[in-house]
Amino acid sequence: MWFWFAAIESPEDSMRFEAIYKNYRDLMYYTARKILGDDKDAEDVVHDAFVAVIDCLDRLPTQVGPKTRAFVVAVTESKAIDLYRRRKKLTFVEYDDALAIPDFSCPIEQLAEGNAVSRAIAALPAEYRDILLLRFDMGLSVRRLAGLLGKKEDTVYKLIDRARTRLARELEKEGAAL
C-alpha cells in the first residue's frame, strides 16, 4: 500500500498522509456512517475528507495527535451533515428542538468535567462545533474553510456567526460568568 502515496510531492508529506490514513480512516468511516446510515455515502464522504486532509497538510501537526484527530473528524462530520441535508432536501435552518432536525451534538451530560465555556462549545450542534474548531483551533481562514468544506465564503461567515449566537445563548442559559 505504501507505494500509493509515493507520488505526493515530498516524502514527508507522503508519510504524514500515510499515517493519517492508517490511523483515522476507520474512525472517519464510523463517524460518517453514524450520520448517513449508508456505506456508499459514508465512503464518499471519507474520500472527500481525505481530499481536505491533503489540502491542509501544511496546517496539521507533523505527528498525528489530538489536533489531527479533531480535524479529520470535524471535516468528516461537516461533509456528512451536508450530504445528509442534501439527501433529505433540507435547507439550512437554525437548530430547534421543535423542528426535530438531528443536530448530531454530543449531550452535555456525557462530557467530562470542565469549565462551562468548554463544555458549552463541546456540546454545540455538530456543525457549529466543527466550524468553531476548524476556525479557532486549527486557525483556518474563512476563505480556506470555504474551499475545504465546499461552501461559499458568505455561508461560512453565517455559520460562524450562528455558532457564536448559539454559544452565547447556551452560556446565558448556564449563567456562565463572562
Next chain:
Amino acid sequence: MMDENRLDQLIEENITEARTLWLDTLPHKEEIPRHKFTTEFKLKIRQLAGMKYTFKQAVWLVLMGIYPCIHGALTVALALFFFNFPTRLFTMLFEEVAYGLLYASEVFMPLIYVFLLVNIWYTLGSTARSNDIKATHAVVSFASILPTLLSVLTIFGSAQLQEGLLLTLYKTTIEFTGIFLGRPILGKLFLLEGAVATPLLMAAVFWAGHRCLFAKGHARYLYLMAIPAGVYSAFWHYPILQTPEVVLLVSKWIWLVCAAVAVYKLSHHLLGGRMKQMPMLLVLAILVLSFGMTDLTVGMPAKVPMIHSTDNSLGDVFEDLDTAPVSVKIGEKWVELEPAKADALRTYLKNIDLEELGQIGGVRSDEWIGPVLVRIRIEDDEKPCKLVFCQEYEQPTQRTQKAYKMELVFDNGECYGYSTSDPLKLPLKLLDAIEKELEAAHR
C-alpha cells in the same frame, strides 16, 4: 447580548479544552470496527494521492480554462480587426461576421494547438513525478501533434496559393473556404483534421481530464460536456450520417448549454467563490456567442458572393443573361434562337431548381449543399457567349460553407455537368426538360 469580540476571546481561550472534552466522547481505536473499503474507494484514494489538489486545479485550468480563453479572445480580436470595426462589423453583423468569428478563428487553430501543447508540456511534464501523470502528459501531447501538423499544412498550403499568409487571413470567409474547392488535397487535409485528428485530441483531453477529476468525484461534469460534444462533432464532421439541419442545430445548442453548465460547476468546485468564476463566465459567454451567432443566419436568405472559378471567367452575369445572343449547338450545327425562344430559354434557366439539381439522381454529398453556380455555355461560331447563372440560395450550413461550380455543356445532344473535380451526369429528369426546351427552341 454578549459582545462578539469578548465571545471570540472566550472561544479562543477554551477551544483546546473543548476539543479534548469532545474527543473523549469519541470511541477509541480498539472500539471501532475495522471497515473493508471497496475497491473503488481504494482506487480513488490512490489517484488522489497521486496528484495534489492544487496541482489538479492547475491542470484543469490549463486544459479547459486557457484554451477557450485564447480561442474566444482571438475570435473577437479577429472579428474586430479583419472586419474593420465598426462600420463593416455592423453592416455585416448577421452574415459574414457570424461566420467570420467562427472561421477566422479556425485560421489560428494551429497556434491554439501549439499553445495547448506547450502548456500541457510545461504544467504536467516539468513538475510531475508520478508515472500516471507522465503517461497522461505523453498521451495528450502526442494527440496534439497530429491536428497541429495538419492545421499548419492546411493553412500554409493555402497561403501559398493566396500569395502569402496575410492575404489568406484577409480574405473573407467564403473565399477562404473556396480555396479548398479548387485544391482537393488541402480540402482533404482540412477534413482529415476535423474528422480524425481533432476528435483524437479531444479524446485524449477527455481521458486526461477524467484521470484528474475522477479522484475528486467531479468526473460527471466531464461526461456532461464530452458526450454532447462528441455527438455534435460526429454529426458535423461525418456527412455520411446525413444529419438533418435541425438535428445538427439542436445538438450544437445542447452541447453549448451542457458545456456552459459543466464548466460553471467545475469552476465553482475548483476555484470556489463567485468572483473567481468571473473570468470563466466571461469566456463561456464569448464562446456561446461566437458559436451561437452562426445559427442566427440559418434560414435567412443570404446574398451569395461570386465565387472565383478556376479560370477566372466570371463576368457580368445578369447583363449577359438578358442581352447576349443565345445560340444552341446541337450536333455540329449552331442555331441562333429567335428572341422569343431565347427569352423562354433564359426564363427556364433562371427558374432551374438548383437544390433539385443537386439531389435528384442520388448525388447527395457535402459539396452539393450550398450555393451552386451553374454555367450554361452556349456558343456560336463568331462570339462565344457564356451565360452564367447564379441563383440566390438559402444560407448553407456552417459545415458546408463552400461554393460549388458546375458547367452544363451541350454537345451532340447530350448534356454533361462538370464539377470542378469530378465529372458527373445530370439527372435524367433535368436533361429531358432541357432537351425539350431546346428542341422547341430549335423548331
